[in-house]
Amino acid sequence: xxxxxxxxxxxxxxxxxxxxxxxxxxxxxxxxxxxxxxxxxxxxxxxxxxxxxxxxxxxxxxxxxxxxxxxxxxxxxxxxxxxxxxxxxxxxxxxxxxxxxxxxxxxxxxxxxxxxxxxxxxxxxxxxxxxxxxxxxxxxxx
Amino acid sequence: xxxxxxxxxxxxxxxxxxxxxxxxxxxxxxxxxxxxxxxxxxxxxxxxxxxxxxxxxxxxxxxxxxxxxxxxxxxxxxxxxxxxxxxxxxxxxxxxxxxxxxxxxxxxxxxxxxxxxxxxxxxxxxxxxxxxxxxxxxxxxxxxxxxxxxxxxxxxxxxxxxxxxxxxxxxxxxxxxxxxxxxxxxxxxxxxxxxxxxxxxxxxxxxxxxxxxxxxxxxxxxxxxxxxxxxxxxxxxxxxxxxxxxxxxxxxxxxxxxxxxxxxxxxxxxxxxxxxxxxxxxxxxxxxxxxxxxxxxxxxxxxxxxxx
Numbered sequence: 001x002x003x004x005x006x007x008x009x010x011x012x013x014x015x016x017x018x019x020x021x022x023x024x025x026x027x028x029x030x031x032x033x034x035x036x037x038x039x040x041x042x043x044x045x046x047x048x049x050x051x052x053x054x055x056x057x058x059x060x061x062x063x064x065x066x067x068x069x070x071x072x073x074x075x076x077x078x079x080x081x082x083x084x085x086x087x088x089x090x091x092x093x094x095x096x097x098x099x100x101x102x103x104x105x106x107x108x109x110x111x112x113x114x115x116x117x118x119x120x121x122x123x124x125x126x127x128x129x130x131x132x133x134x135x136x137x138x139x140x141x142x
Numbered sequence: 143x144x145x146x147x148x149x150x151x152x153x154x155x156x157x158x159x160x161x162x163x164x165x166x167x168x169x170x171x172x173x174x175x176x177x178x179x180x181x182x183x184x185x186x187x188x189x190x191x192x193x194x195x196x197x198x199x200x201x202x203x204x205x206x207x208x209x210x211x212x213x214x215x216x217x218x219x220x221x222x223x224x225x226x227x228x229x230x231x232x233x234x235x236x237x238x239x240x241x242x243x244x245x246x247x248x249x250x251x252x253x254x255x256x257x258x259x260x261x262x263x264x265x266x267x268x269x270x271x272x273x274x275x276x277x278x279x280x281x282x283x284x285x286x287x288x289x290x291x292x293x294x295x296x297x298x299x300x301x302x303x304x305x306x307x308x309x310x311x312x313x314x315x316x317x318x319x320x321x322x323x324x325x326x327x328x329x330x331x332x333x334x335x336x337x338x339x340x341x342x343x344x345x346x347x348x349x350x351x352x353x354x355x356x357x358x359x360x361x362x363x364x365x366x367x368x369x370x371x372x373x374x375x376x377x378x379x380x381x382x383x384x385x386x387x388x389x390x391x392x393x394x395x396x397x398x399x400x401x402x403x404x405x406x407x408x409x410x411x412x413x414x415x416x417x418x419x420x421x422x423x424x425x426x427x428x429x430x431x432x433x434x435x436x437x438x439x440x441x442x443x444x445x446x447x448x449x450x
Contacts, residue, residue: 034305038416043305044207045312064206064365067425068214068354072416091423095405098419102410107417115421116403117361119204119368140210142217 026050030135033076038111041072041139049075049085049124053131059124065114069140073122074109075100077134082106084127085134092119101127198324198375201368202315205331207308208251208338211358212258215345218354222259226341227252228449230271235450239279240381243326244448246275247333250311255341257303262294269294276314279326284313325379328372332385333448335365340445343438350431359437360429363396388444395436400428 026048034043049059065071077083082100087110089098097120100107106127126132228248236242249272256265269287276282290306293299311330318327339362346355370393373386406422 034309042209042213042301043308044209045203062200062204064204064368066206066210066361067357069210091403091405093403093405095407095423097408097421097423098410098417100417102412102417105412107412107415109416110419111413111416112419113421116405116423116425117401117427118364118403118425140207140213142213 024050024133029076033137037139040141045138047136049134051126051132061122065120067117070113072139081108090121199319208334209254211338212255230267233271243329244333247330248337251334251337260297357427360399360427392440402426
């Protein structure tokens, strides 16, 4: 009986510890991004970024940015630095304020010294085929 | 052929089946005491009839951290003033979950303020009150008082202290929202915002020529609009409806302030692997002395009601 219980326990351990190809642990990526915020930045929020196997075109969050404060938003993903994930900031009128894709180059962090207080949208989009999985962190400093 | 991948897939199926059986068996049992206590504890702020949790959560996540204001105060040279804060000794006054959630937010802001100014002795007093309120709301498991207490004893740990405190409050809010108890999260964030407002207004009253502080007060109009929007979902709750009336009075005072936003395309350059933005947009905030006085008066009245 002991052997049977031990076998079931071992099988369960193996099965649950082997990730499926399509699984996305965006929370891990988001947490991994927090210590990567630049020096002097205080952590504010972490964001999960999961295209759900390509089903989602974008993931969006919002935050009130205030004048006189510098914000940093970074990206973490498996494989290459950003794995085709792009973060773009829009103001409340949906005007583009910042993006992490500059001249075709994927940048893993944006430093944004805010000059106009308001609600901003932090939008994550996905470049290239397949599911994208990552995380992001937001920090601030004066 | 029964290769390794098939083997793993088979084992996964077996274990999922076992897990499902265990789960069904567990669900058949009566609720755990702490789960029951959690359900019982929600005396106030009943769920609204058709509340769109997704909309509420999306508004909640916009509310900025009160820590931003504490940092502004310190950076602008304002001296630490414990008397501006809600004393941790008020804890026994908070008997309803409505008051507990609001003052958990208030004390959270006060803790952040003491942390920023590295006033660890005061911070530890707030930690104790925060832990009590969080326990009574059955969300104490997200507040790591041992680690925070240890970090608070050494001023070199400021970054870690701020990080873990922010993470703990984020976890509490996330948990409340995923449990369909966003009403408590609304109260927590509102309490935190009102305390930051109260501190800013008191500091501004002593330094009326400080343009940055006046503007900081004026731009809170944007946040108050979001908070009022949130309270609109809970009008059926007596306590929240009453607070909404007070917040609407505050909103009327803020409505006299003009915030003008001008968009101008940003410029960007890559510096050491970071996209550095030059924000060319601007906001101008038209706020008079009379506006500041009116806002200060109403804020103080609401905060006194909450904290007493």
